[in-house]
Amino acid sequence: AQTVTQSQPEMSVQEAETVTLSCTYDTSENNYYLFWYKQPPSRQMILVIRQEAYKQQNATENRFSVNFQKAAKSFSLKISDSQLGDTAMYFCAFSSNAGGTSYGKLTFGQGTILTVHP
Amino acid sequence: EPEVTQTPSHQVTQMGQEVILRCVPISNHLYFYWYRQILGQKVEFLVSFYNNEISEKSEIFDDQFSVERPDGSNFTLKIRSTKLEDSAMYFCASSEWRNTEAFFGQGTRLTVV
Numbered sequence: 001a002q003t004v005t006q007s008q009p010e011m012s013v014q015e016a017e018t019v020t021l022s023c024t025y026d027t028s029e030n031n032y033y034l035f036w037y038k039q040p041p042s043r044q045m046i047l048v049i050r051q052e053a054y055k056q057q058n059a060t061e062n063r064f065s066v067n068f069q070k071a072a073k074s075f076s077l078k079i080s081d082s083q084l085g086d087t088a089m090y091f092c093a094f095s096s097n098a099g100g101t102s103y104g105k106l107t108f109g110q111g112t113i114l115t116v117h118p
Numbered sequence: 119e120p121e122v123t124q125t126p127s128h129q130v131t132q133m134g135q136e137v138i139l140r141c142v143p144i145s146n147h148l149y150f151y152w153y154r155q156i157l158g159q160k161v162e163f164l165v166s167f168y169n170n171e172i173s174e175k176s177e178i179f180d181d182q183f184s185v186e187r188p189d190g191s192n193f194t195l196k197i198r199s200t201k202l203e204d205s206a207m208y209f210c211a212s213s214e215w216r217n218t219e220a221f222f223g224q225g226t227r228l229t230v231v
Contacts, residue, residue, distance in 0.1 A: 035219075043207060045161070045222035091161060097217070104151045104213040104220030105174055108161040 002027045002094050006109035013082045014117050020067075021077045021112050023092030031097040034068065034075045035106065040088040048090070051075065053097075082116045089113050120144040122223035124210050130229045131200055139195045139226045141210030150193045151211040151220060152185065154178065161209065167193065168216075200230045 003026045013019035025034070036048040051059045051068050058066050063083075067076045079086055092109040123142045131137045143150050152164040165175040167185050184196045193212075197204055207227050211220040 037222075042224065044224040045209060045211075047219050047221075050219065104149055104211055105163055105166050106153075106161075106220065107163065110160045 002029075002032075002096065002107045004092050004094050004107050004109035006092055006112050008112045009110070010113045010115070012115045012117060013079075015082055015084060017082055018078060018080045019082055019114065021079075021090050021092075021114065023075045023077070023109055025073050025075065025092070025094050025109075027073070027094065027096070029096055029098050033095040033097065034066075035093040035095070036064070036066070036075075036077045037091045037093055037108075038086075038088045039091060039111070040085075045091070049077065079114075084116050084118060087114060087116045120221075122210055122212055122221050124208075124223035124226050126226060127224065128227045128229070130231060133202055133230055134199050137197050137200055137228065139197075139208050139210075139228065141193045141195070141212075141223055142191050143193055143210070143212030144214075144221060145191070147212035147214050147221075149173075149213045149216060149220075150185075150187070151213075152195045153209040153211065153222075155207045155209065155225075156203075157206070164195075197228075200228075202230050204228060205230045 005024050032053045034051045038046045038048050049061045049064050063080045065078045089111045091111045093106040125140045150167040155161045165179045166173045182198045207225045209225045210223040213220045
């Protein structure tokens, strides 16, 4: 079974600064997907960024980028130029690509509460 | 933009009662999911559904839970005899294909009293 660990229960950052959220995972599989989801106070889960394990290049989406270290099983999220609207709970998630498992079957970490201060 | 919608947003039910949570997935999506988030805890996978049958389920998804796609648009989660520990936020999600991203609804907060 896969596990996802987020060791930072809470983080804070000043507006316009950069912050990095950590995530590690454990799996014996070689093909899988990793995601970061954002959950603002409205509670809806919003996909921020995804990474396919077979791709060496780190994914980037505007101000969001990841540092994917496959050998170390590490998947951190960097938010540049932080904005007040980035305040939310952030979840790291894993999805297997083995045995017909669907992309949407996700194993989530415990989450990190990020607060952006003005 | 298409979205997953869930109703109701909040439901209060008495212990032992049956409850049905409703979801309308995005119209061209084929895979459907339910997740649960107990307050202060991580989001947990319950079940995935494809081609009118359960494709995967977790150990949480025991006999008190069932899912159904009663028509071409709705996807429901039924809890037969609710317990206090079923109190949680329940999220529905859908994806177009097996290997495309899952879109989540806004959740239904279930409170069992």
